[in-house]
Amino acid sequence: MSDKKPISSVNDFVVRFANVNGSGSASANEMFARSILRHGVPVSPRNIFPSNIQGLPTWYEVRVTEDGHLGARGGVDMMVAMNPQTWDKDVAGIEPGGYLFYDSTKPMPSTKFRDDITVIGVPLTAITNSTYTDPRQRQLFKNIIYLGSLSALLDMDPKLIEQLIGEQYKGKEKLLSSNVHALHLGRDWALQNLKCPIGLRVKKSDKVGDRIFIEGNSAAALGAVYGGATVCAWYPITPSSSVAEAFTAHCKKYRHDPATGKANYAIVQGEDELASIGMVIGAGWNGARAFTATSGPGISLMTEFIGLSYFAEIPAVIMNIQRAGPSTGMPTRTQQCDIIACAYASHGDTKHVLLFPEDPAEAFEFAAASFDLAERLQTTIFLMLDLDIGMNHRLCRPLKWDDARQYDRGKVMTAEMLEEGRDFGRYLDVDGDGIPYRTYPGTHPTKGSYFTRGTSRDRYARYSEEGPVYADNMQRLVRKFETAQDLVPRPLQANAERPTKYGVIYFGSTSPAMDEAIGLLEARGHQLDRLRIRAFPFHSSVASFLAEHDFVYVVEQNRDGQLRQLIVNENGIDPVRLVPILHYDGSPITARFIAKAIGDHQDHLKVTPLRKAVS
Amino acid sequence: MTYIAKPKFHHPGLKKNELGYTHRDYEGKISTLCAGCGHDSITASIIEACYELSIEPHRVAKISGIGCSSKTPDYFLGNSHGFNSVHGRMPSVLTGANLANRDLIYLGVSGDGDSASIGFGQFAHSIRRGVNMTYIVENNGVYGLTKGQFSATADRGSKSKKGVTNTDNAIDLVAIALQLGATFVARSFSGDKTQLVPLIAAAIRHKGASFIDVVSPCIAFNNHAGSTKSFDYVREHNDAVNRLDVLVGRDPIAVDYAPGTVQVVEQHDGTRLALRKLDADYDPHDRLGAMTFLQKHAAKGQIVTGLLYVDPDADDMHEHLNTVETPLNALEADTLCPGSAVLDKINASLR
Numbered sequence A: 001m002s003d004k005k006p007i008s009s010v011n012d013f014v015v016r017f018a019n020v021n022g023s024g025s026a027s028a029n030e031m032f033a034r035s036i037l038r039h040g041v042p043v044s045p046r047n048i049f050p051s052n053i054q055g056l057p058t059w060y061e062v063r064v065t066e067d068g069h070l071g072a073r074g075g076v077d078m079m080v081a082m083n084p085q086t087w088d089k090d091v092a093g094i095e096p097g098g099y100l101f102y103d104s105t106k107p108m109p110s111t112k113f114r115d116d117i118t119v120i121g122v123p124l125t126a127i128t129n130s131t132y133t134d135p136r137q138r139q140l141f142k143n144i145i146y147l148g149s150l151s152a153l154l155d156m157d158p159k160l161i162e163q164l165i166g167e168q169y170k171g172k173e174k175l176l177s178s179n180v181h182a183l184h185l186g187r188d189w190a191l192q193n194l195k196c197p198i199g200l201r202v203k204k205s206d207k208v209g210d211r212i213f214i215e216g217n218s219a220a221a222l223g224a225v226y227g228g229a230t231v232c233a234w235y236p237i238t239p240s241s242s243v244a245e246a247f248t249a250h251c252k253k254y255r256h257d258p259a260t261g262k263a264n265y266a267i268v269q270g271e272d273e274l275a276s277i278g279m280v281i282g283a284g285w286n287g288a289r290a291f292t293a294t295s296g297p298g299i300s301l302m303t304e305f306i307g308l309s310y311f312a313e314i315p316a317v318i319m320n321i322q323r324a325g326p327s328t329g330m331p332t333r334t335q336q337c338d339i340i341a342c343a344y345a346s347h348g349d350t351k352h353v354l355l356f357p358e359d360p361a362e363a364f365e366f367a368a369a370s371f372d373l374a375e376r377l378q379t380t381i382f383l384m385l386d387l388d389i390g391m392n393h394r395l396c397r398p399l400k401w402d403d404a405r406q407y408d409r410g411k412v413m414t415a416e417m418l419e420e421g422r423d424f425g426r427y428l429d430v431d432g433d434g435i436p437y438r439t440y441p442g443t444h445p446t447k448g449s450y451f452t453r454g455t456s457r458d459r460y461a462r463y464s465e466e467g468p469v470y471a472d473n474m475q476r477l478v479r480k481f482e483t484a485q486d487l488v489p490r491p492l493q494a495n496a497e498r499p500t501k502y503g504v505i506y507f508g509s510t511s512p513a514m515d516e517a518i519g520l521l522e523a524r525g526h527q528l529d530r531l532r533i534r535a536f537p538f539h540s541s542v543a544s545f546l547a548e549h550d551f552v553y554v555v556e557q558n559r560d561g562q563l564r565q566l567i568v569n570e571n572g573i574d575p576v577r578l579v580p581i582l583h584y585d586g587s588p589i590t591a592r593f594i595a596k597a598i599g600d601h602q603d604h605l606k607v608t609p610l611r612k613a614v615s
Numbered sequence B: 001m002t003y004i005a006k007p008k009f010h011h012p013g014l015k016k017n018e019l020g021y022t023h024r025d026y027e028g029k030i031s032t033l034c035a036g037c038g039h040d041s042i043t044a045s046i047i048e049a050c051y052e053l054s055i056e057p058h059r060v061a062k063i064s065g066i067g068c069s070s071k072t073p074d075y076f077l078g079n080s081h082g083f084n085s086v087h088g089r090m091p092s093v094l095t096g097a098n099l100a101n102r103d104l105i106y107l108g109v110s111g112d113g114d115s116a117s118i119g120f121g122q123f124a125h126s127i128r129r130g131v132n133m134t135y136i137v138e139n140n141g142v143y144g145l146t147k148g149q150f151s152a153t154a155d156r157g158s159k160s161k162k163g164v165t166n167t168d169n170a171i172d173l174v175a176i177a178l179q180l181g182a183t184f185v186a187r188s189f190s191g192d193k194t195q196l197v198p199l200i201a202a203a204i205r206h207k208g209a210s211f212i213d214v215v216s217p218c219i220a221f222n223n224h225a226g227s228t229k230s231f232d233y234v235r236e237h238n239d240a241v242n243r244l245d246v247l248v249g250r251d252p253i254a255v256d257y258a259p260g261t262v263q264v265v266e267q268h269d270g271t272r273l274a275l276r277k278l279d280a281d282y283d284p285h286d287r288l289g290a291m292t293f294l295q296k297h298a299a300k301g302q303i304v305t306g307l308l309y310v311d312p313d314a315d316d317m318h319e320h321l322n323t324v325e326t327p328l329n330a331l332e333a334d335t336l337c338p339g340s341a342v343l344d345k346i347n348a349s350l351r
């Protein structure tokens, strides 16, 4: 039947599930991904969910990757085609030599298939209907049945899946045993009627280690819990809503007073993003650790308040889970497209601190750190995630917390300090770092109060429209921003084996694809030093990296090369030496894309590839 | 958190309140508003109310938006923290501040442009949420600070100083506040200190969202013939439903009120409000009745003033959210951070 040799691969392939939203497939698909992890084989799953196509198709893609490449790969080796509506496109998307798994209960005309793929039909509906009568059960167990069939086809250990089912339905014996039963229905049918295994196989390995599997949004929310956030104000927007939802769930578990049952936190769903950031700023002004989570359109609405936070120096944390813009753009697709919008958010001269976590582990760490930074620097801190990190489960190192760690509440003048006669000037730089002391409202009956305003004022918070007074304050804010450079996470550099004149800069969710691309480029003979930027303002090592290389590629997921613009602007560097590598179609960037774009450019530069000697 | 210190030394002749503070301790900077501006009279009433209530001045947080009215927090309670935030957004900033520390007294000061135009949404939602605050709108029917454009509370048919007639319908913030569930709703007039001072005092003592609409003529842009927010117009059309006295602690009810015309309302914190009723039919516990009463009088061109509605047993946002008694801003890592042992368990559940 096939005129192309079937793909044969162990622990290195991509399976894509095409489903109808709401069919209960999500948990079965996730169980598929998790069960591969239990084989000791890393996986990298991604949800693909267009926002406005009729019938609500959703896809779930699992990259099985013994080598631990957690970026998207591109291409599909096996399609589990459960959605008739997207059938044609799904079938067309399979790699030559790939596999198509489908529900063969109803016969399909041969024109609906392809010659160069292996077609695997399992009569899922027939099996389901002959076993279950309840429509809800039919729907749910159909998913487990295909999971069972796949386990046979891919040579997976059913015990490991049973174990997962056992954990999921702990204490609910009936559900547990019926799920296991359904699993075996599908598995047995495949074993009896199909050639098992196929060319794609999962083999036990030991490449997962102690890593955990978590969504970036949930990790960031947990970081907020650990970082001491007590106020969360938010307005629903994809892909950020699950941050607030996860924060709510975590707080319910970990933040209630054991004696009284009362909440050590407050979460308010605002009427819009203006109210959300307003509440965050009100709470920050009053000494609580507060944050909001949003996405591009929300950032646009918040900008007036962000300027207030900058100028009146009020701590705030904004988690921006980026999605493709402008305007509503592609609301369920990923991009790194709000770099400029956040770095210079608001009118007038403003600059803001941005943090760029690469995965959930860093999302947790940076989220917790952002509250210290916000209070230390008394300004808005942006935690810049994106949909790819935020809404997908990602394998990452376990989360860590040092119990000796105390929160850095920044420069706060207390009643005792005021009593001692300390000079309090709300906008007075006492030690050269540009950061003034603040007082919390209600501190002292006669000392330390001040009037907070977005209008110009002197070092003692007295209203002033004098030019020099205004300029003095603006310069102090620049000094404060310089101080921030040494407080934010530093860039991480990894050098090529051999000295090279070429470098690459990248950040955030591009990380796994970049790491993989380096291998591909090295195989092509290209040597590149890497610098992963983790925050803005840029540490001085960014300038040194630029100085040490003739050409530096800046890889990012937006059209205009926003990080590159920021680097050029902030470092006063010749833009010609910074080569943009841009991916912005809304899908996560891949190693294949990066390696091709950089490789082609290197070839164009007529770099003689330093090919490894063939032994 | 509270730090008790003696108030600064004043002339021994100055009258002191229960806490030993003089009137001056409640004052702020010298006003920069136009001489005669209604807003300055409201400032004076706020000072008076706080003095009479013997509030520790620094335990008040004054929050405002942008406008002439929103500048006034600089002119009272000089020892309190103030926050002149952004135009129309006082309610969200106040809500956030209140979330952070439920122990302070929150005074929100806004204008009609600030609350009925740009900030109409935030006004509505802060009231819906039952934020424990006193929300005062200094209502002059115009944008004073930007020089006299109509605001959304300007009555249809009223004339601007430049002779333009307003053709849009007016928003009555009192009617809206009633509809949204405010648990203390009043209206007054900046020129009527005897009515306004006790209203502010009662609102401060009220737990829950208190709203006071204070008609406050703008001398510069809205005090001419044809304006429905001018001193003359309001004096002529003011229809007070009641006069109020606020009795804190063990004060006896003033004896000069004839029984039958005085209604005593006891609030959560033990304060009693003695309402000398001017309109015999008026019942300040009847939300629906208040709404009808208001509309009927509005149709006759009358501006109803006084305490229009109060729910003495109201609760607030913190009760809705079940937050701890300790202010959230005073919690530290020992309470807030679940620690590494919990994190290890979380990690284990994610494998």
Ligand SMILES: Cc1ncc(C[n+]2csc(CCOP(=O)(O)OP(=O)(O)O)c2C)c(N)n1
Residues within 6 Å of the ligand: B066, B067, B068, B069, B070, B087, B110, B111, B112, B113, B114, B115, B138, B140, B142, B143, B144, B145, B146, B151
């Ligand atoms: C976003 C924004 N838009 C416009 C303005 C300009 N502005 C300042 S005050 C004001 C109107 C204030 O009117 P109101 O709240 O009634 O206060 P008043 O001056 O009458 O007391 C306007 C439109 C602003 N500060 N911010």
Ligand code: SF4
Residues within 6 Å of the ligand: B032, B033, B034, B036, B037, B038, B039, B068, B069, B140, B144, B145, B217, B218, B219, B220, B221
């Ligand atoms: S312009 Fe009007 S509102 Fe503003 S200060 Fe002058 S009188 Fe008052």
Ligand SMILES: [Mg+2]
Residues within 6 Å of the ligand: B067, B111, B112, B113, B138, B139, B140, B141, B142, B143, B144, B151
């Ligand atoms: Mg006004």
